[in-house]
Amino acid sequence: MPRAGLTPDLIVIAAATLADRDGLDRVTVSAVARLVGVKPASVYAHLDGADDLLSRVTQLALAEMAERAADAVAGRSGRDALAAWAQAFRTYAFAHPGRYAASHRPLRRAEALAGAGPRHTALSASILRGYAVPEVDHVHAVRLLGATIHGFLDLEAAGSFDHSAPPAADSWPRVVEALDAVLRSWSTSR
Template structure:
């Protein structure tokens, strides 16, 4: 029987906070149960186990990231929108490292379409329209943007840039500049 006052949404927020504090790999049904002062069975009464818990943290992260990105790009276009969009992900990754890591967990197509996936797609299309990238090339451009931005952020979070100068913070605007230049001169077949 579910514990009175405990909800799946509350458990997901606890799991997300644990992920940010301790790392996504430390989030388990048991760790969430300890955090809220219940036995693991009480968590299972609200969720379908660890996979369900992590899937919900992923959906939370993607929703939060879409909201922040939408706020960042509102009223902007071109390079300004690109910089704001990419910057919103970087800010989120620093503020919520565990949730950001969760955002990389794969979701099934149905889950992605029912969650924040369409909003991320629409935001990406908004950025690309500011560059006149042909719509048939949007999937390619979105993949380029995502792999560059999230690849950089993942390497930065892992400390992969810490061993050399200049600091990663100095490289970030150069990455955005390079993406801007590439999108302005998008090749047509």
């Protein structure tokens, strides 16, 4: 029987908090149960196990990121929209490292479509329209943006840039400028 007051949403928030504090790899049903002061069976009464728990953290992270990115992009276009969009992800990655890591977990197609996936797609498309990237090329441009932005953020979070000067923060504007240049020249880049 589920514990009174314990809900799936509360459990997911606890798991996301644990991920941010200790790392995504430390999020287990047992660890979350300890954090909320219940036995693991109480967590299982609300969720379908560890994979369901992690999928829900992924969904939470994607929804939060979409909300922040949408707020950042609102009223902007072109380079300004791109920079604000990218910075929203960077700010989120620093504020919520465990949730950000969870956002990279693959979801089943139905889960992705039922969650924030379509919103991320719409945001990406709105940025690309500011560059006149042909719709037929959107998937390629989105992959480029994602690989560059999230690749940089993942390497930065792992400390991969810590061994050299200047700091990674100094490279970030150059990354955005390079993406802007590629997108501006997209139609002539073939």
